[in-house]
Amino acid sequence: MNCRRFQHRLYEFLDGTLSPGAQAAAERHLSDCATCRQALQAERQIAQSLSEKLRRTTDSLRLPPEVQRQVLAALANQRRAPAEEQGSVFSWSRFALPLGLAASVLLLVAGVFLCARTFRPKAGPTQPRLAPGEVLAQLSYVVPIYTFRQEGGVVIDALTYQTNVVNERLPAQFAGLK
């Protein structure tokens, strides 16, 4: 190990975090090199002096007791809040499922009506064969997905919707067409 390499690893040497091989090489170098011994000594002195002075500057400082009071008060509020929130979410959730189903049915009917009015079957290999009096309807419907998850002591529910689209053959009468 040369001086440059030693001084590059000086902090790790001081920390004792060099590999055993590098540590031994550094110690061998130190025993032969007065300049690096001096650099090491200076670094130790800086560390000791600065640590001491930073501690002397701050030793008498104490965290004011009101901080602890405020943190504990905030915790108490936080523990109360989820319970209230949970109550309100659950009262709302009683309507979630019927509302979701009603929305699905409404969208289904609207989809059938619009598709049946605008869609005209064309001849072609990709079109399904339709019997006389049938129309091809694109149905889109929404499925409500109701999930629960637990975070700590709190149960959180979520209502999401998934839209599905399918093509169906329907009697023209059913779609309101003559």
Added chain:
Amino acid sequence: MDEEQLVQGLRSQDPRAVQEMVASYGDRLFRSACLLCGDQAEAQDLVQETLLQAVRSGPRFRGSSSVYTWLHGILLNLTRHYHRDRKRMVYDEELVRQETGPPEENPSRLDVEMTTGALTDVLGGLSGPHREVLILRFYEDMKIHEIAAHLGISSGTVKSRLHYAIAEMQRRMPGELNLFSACGTEEKAKR
């Protein structure tokens, strides 16, 4: 309450664990915050917000680091935001005077006042990243690789910042208040 029980308590937001966390680490965090931001009132706010964030995110704390390291990481982030808001830090003179006490009660008052005053002034003149590594190294006694992990930077960057910060402190210290000479100021005061 040992560290493991404390972590469990913080995860379940147990008020006794929160109380223990503040009692065990509050002062230490506050001192570190004073050095990082240079203002006691701001330091108090920063530590309070740190503890509140810790309480809120307690259930997500995995315990992969010590509780103090985790808290200090939150404090560092908050301090950076604080520095972003205040481009240049003004060091609180109270922090400088805190140590000195009344003249008759403190025989080495002159020495302390001179060195701590110069120290806090010079710390206040360093950039945030340089001040951070200096405080983590010499106040928090962290090893180079620990500082690197704590700040999310490489060990090389830590060493380079540390080297610059020390050089800058030595450059800015007036000759007669040489911070790094063990008894320079005492000798001067005796003369």
